[in-house]
Amino acid sequence: MGRTKSNGIILKSLDDADKALQKLCEIESQLESIDNTADEEIAKIKERAAAEGKSLRDQKKALVTSLEAYAAYYREELFKDRKSLERPFGIFGYRKAPDSIRVSKETADLLKQHGFEECLRVKIEPDKEAMLSLTEDSLALVRASRISKEDFFIETKREQVNQDLARQGA
Numbered sequence: 001m002g003r004t005k006s007n008g009i010i011l012k013s014l015d016d017a018d019k020a021l022q023k024l025c026e027i028e029s030q031l032e033s034i035d036n037t038a039d040e041e042i043a044k045i046k047e048r049a050a051a052e053g054k055s056l057r058d059q060k061k062a063l064v065t066s067l068e069a070y071a072a073y074y075r076e077e078l079f080k081d082r083k084s085l086e087r088p089f090g091i092f093g094y095r096k097a098p099d100s101i102r103v104s105k106e107t108a109d110l111l112k113q114h115g116f117e118e119c120l121r122v123k124i125e126p127d128k129e130a131m132l133s134l135t136e137d138s139l140a141l142v143r144a145s146r147i148s149k150e151d152f153f154i155e156t157k158r159e160q161v162n163q164d165l166a167r168q169g170a
Helices: 014-073 107-114 135-140 158-167
Strands: 084-087 090-095
Touching: 014 090, 014 107
Parallel strands: none
Antiparallel strands: 084 090
16 A cells, blocks of 8 residues: 655643644635635626726727628628638628528427437436435335445634634724
């Protein structure tokens, strides 16, 4: 079996575990504060960028709309032999968009009725949630098994640490 490298912190008593939990609470509080500050700054930057760029975005939208209207109005003349037009500052024109299908509520039934089963998607898979109610014998019958495990968890209680920090700051 391979050796694992220790992180240097060895806990030997419940007192050590309590101190580790306290330190974990302090770290979580500091990280939360850092993250909150960053989120606030990011929100302000995004808000400022949106405000500064509003008139440019409006101008861009208007220009795109104008070019699209121009291309549609003169389509026969501009795109008689080609799909796009290269100009000194860019290219505009038309591209073939991927085909798509619009269906109605009856389409699946009608596909089946008219023999187009290859156009129907049916996915059969085990419902593991429903299988939780099966007995061990039933699970064995269908070559399945129940897996039970315990996950390690930590729930910090930061209230006390926050109170201690507040007292130290006062």
